[in-house]
Amino acid sequence: MSQDNNKNAILTIDGKNFTLPVVRGTEGDKAIDISRLLQDTGYMTLDTGYKNTGSCRSAITYLDGNDGILRYRGYAIEELAEKCLFIEVAYLLIHGHLPNKTEFDDFKYLLRRFALLHEDMIHFFDHFPPNAPPMSILSVMVNSLCNYYPEMSDDPLENINMAATRLISKIRTIAAFSYKKSLGHPLVYPRPDLNYCGNFLNMMFDKPVHPYEVRPEVVAAVNKLLILHADHEQNCSTSTVRLVGSAGVNLYASISAGINALWGPLHGGANEAVVAMLEMIHADGNDFKKYIDKAKDKSDPFKLSGFGHRVYKTYDPRGTIIQEACDDLLSLLNISDPLLDIARQLEEIALNDDYFIERHLFPNVDFYSGIIYRAIGIPTNMFTVMFALGRLPGWIAQWKEQQEDPTTKIGRPRQVYTGEVFREFVPMKDR
Numbered sequence: 001m002s003q004d005n006n007k008n009a010i011l012t013i014d015g016k017n018f019t020l021p022v023v024r025g026t027e028g029d030k031a032i033d034i035s036r037l038l039q040d041t042g043y044m045t046l047d048t049g050y051k052n053t054g055s056c057r058s059a060i061t062y063l064d065g066n067d068g069i070l071r072y073r074g075y076a077i078e079e080l081a082e083k084c085l086f087i088e089v090a091y092l093l094i095h096g097h098l099p100n101k102t103e104f105d106d107f108k109y110l111l112r113r114f115a116l117l118h119e120d121m122i123h124f125f126d127h128f129p130p131n132a133p134p135m136s137i138l139s140v141m142v143n144s145l146c147n148y149y150p151e152m153s154d155d156p157l158e159n160i161n162m163a164a165t166r167l168i169s170k171i172r173t174i175a176a177f178s179y180k181k182s183l184g185h186p187l188v189y190p191r192p193d194l195n196y197c198g199n200f201l202n203m204m205f206d207k208p209v210h211p212y213e214v215r216p217e218v219v220a221a222v223n224k225l226l227i228l229h230a231d232h233e234q235n236c237s238t239s240t241v242r243l244v245g246s247a248g249v250n251l252y253a254s255i256s257a258g259i260n261a262l263w264g265p266l267h268g269g270a271n272e273a274v275v276a277m278l279e280m281i282h283a284d285g286n287d288f289k290k291y292i293d294k295a296k297d298k299s300d301p302f303k304l305s306g307f308g309h310r311v312y313k314t315y316d317p318r319g320t321i322i323q324e325a326c327d328d329l330l331s332l333l334n335i336s337d338p339l340l341d342i343a344r345q346l347e348e349i350a351l352n353d354d355y356f357i358e359r360h361l362f363p364n365v366d367f368y369s370g371i372i373y374r375a376i377g378i379p380t381n382m383f384t385v386m387f388a389l390g391r392l393p394g395w396i397a398q399w400k401e402q403q404e405d406p407t408t409k410i411g412r413p414r415q416v417y418t419g420e421v422f423r424e425f426v427p428m429k430d431r
């Protein structure tokens with residue numbers, strides 16, 4: 001990031017000119033620095049939903065929504081998804097470079113070592129109702145980690161790498177244990193001989209009466225999905241992690257807040273909503289027109305889940321990779337899912353409809369991911385937990401970057417007040 005000395009923006013307000021510095025990113029992003037605007041002019045900016053607000057400088061993820069480009073630390077998502085292990089990508093996001101053999105072995109060793117949960121924490125699961133939403137459990141459990149591993153409250157910058165590794169390791173144990181508890185099944189502990197994704201699948205699906213076969217093609221599909229979800233610059237949950245972290249809160253509590261933001265159906269919860277929508281269309285005799293019309297009807301809150309994106313105005317590159325992975329996995333497992341055909345037909349109809357064309361609405365990362373999760377046996381209410389497992393290294397990397405940046409300030413937007421002007425207080429007897 002550099003200040004572009006050759007360029008300034010001139011703003012004229014109340015007959016006076018104000019010069020605002022222009023800053024540029026390494027990939028040519030242009031921004032007008034308005035940080036002194038209120039002080040110098042008495043005016044603030046108003047940007048509901050932050051459609052046009054850069055909240056930070058970041059060197060982690062590059063996203064070009066017009067050309068459908070996504071890169072982590074400069075590497076193309078297509079290449080990372082094809083060639084890397086998820087934990088390699090996690091390391092890349094957090095540390096800024098791909099790990100060499102020694103770094104990778106050390107990271108793997110710690111991930112194995114940290115995989116257990118403190119046994120006291122396991123009792124927490126007994127006190128959630130059986131139908132408690134897994135995202136709520138995940139957020140509570142991650143928040144609770146700071147009580148058992150308080151190193152982050154002592155010296156966050158010193159201990160971040162250890163806490164990050166601990167969290168990446170334990171989150172899959174928490175996720176799998178919450179699933180087992182919801183079924184009333186015995187917990188399956190992590191195994192040192194299995195890799196990150198294989199271990200997670202085994203903890204989810206192994207049963208004393210029916211040992212789980214960890215199939216490499218299933219492990220590969222989960223690995224790819226986690227990589228594709230690993231970071232996406234300043235989305236809603238990541239901005240939440242940063243906002244909470246900017247107040248000086250520890251890593252676990254900040255990530256817990258991010259998990260809650262991800263839960264929403266407009267964000268990570270869309271993967272569950274997509275499958276619910278496809279099932280509804282299926283049950284309705286594949287009446288596509290009805291659902292397309294509903295999505296276009298402004299008086300109807302229904303939207304086509306898994307379609308549209310704040311930044312992408314073309315195909316979401318993650319969606320393209322997931323679609324291919326979905327076809328590959330279903331054919332390898334010899335599964336025919338009617339929802340896949342419905343999704344394909346719905347996509348085709350939407351992409352040829354003027355409403356979707358004019359608004360540049362394309363399938364996003366959530367449109368096909370649920371079909372892969374179904375094929376693997378992940379229950380629908382765990383889909384967003386899978387997203388959280390993937391997004392975790394991105395949240396950590398963004399939190400770390402923010403904490404290490406000496407220019408960081410507490411996040412504190414302003415508002416345009418639209419309430420009552422001053423009123424005299426009325427005692428209760430006179431109201």
Ligand code: CMC
Pocket residue numbers: 049235265266267268269270295296302303304305306307308309310311359361364365366
């Ligand atoms: N179905 C129907 N209309 C839509 C949709 C949709 N899925 N998405 C956007 N629109 C319309 C919207 O009504 C608006 O129309 P108009 O200009 O006539 O008012 C126009 O397209 C622009 O949409 P917007 O709501 O202003 O866009 P946004 O950037 O504020 O919202 C979004 C982005 C992702 C929340 C939205 O597209 C959406 O609700 N999609 C469905 C939920 C979804 O799939 N979310 C996952 C996003 S990707 C993964 C992630 O971030 O977690």
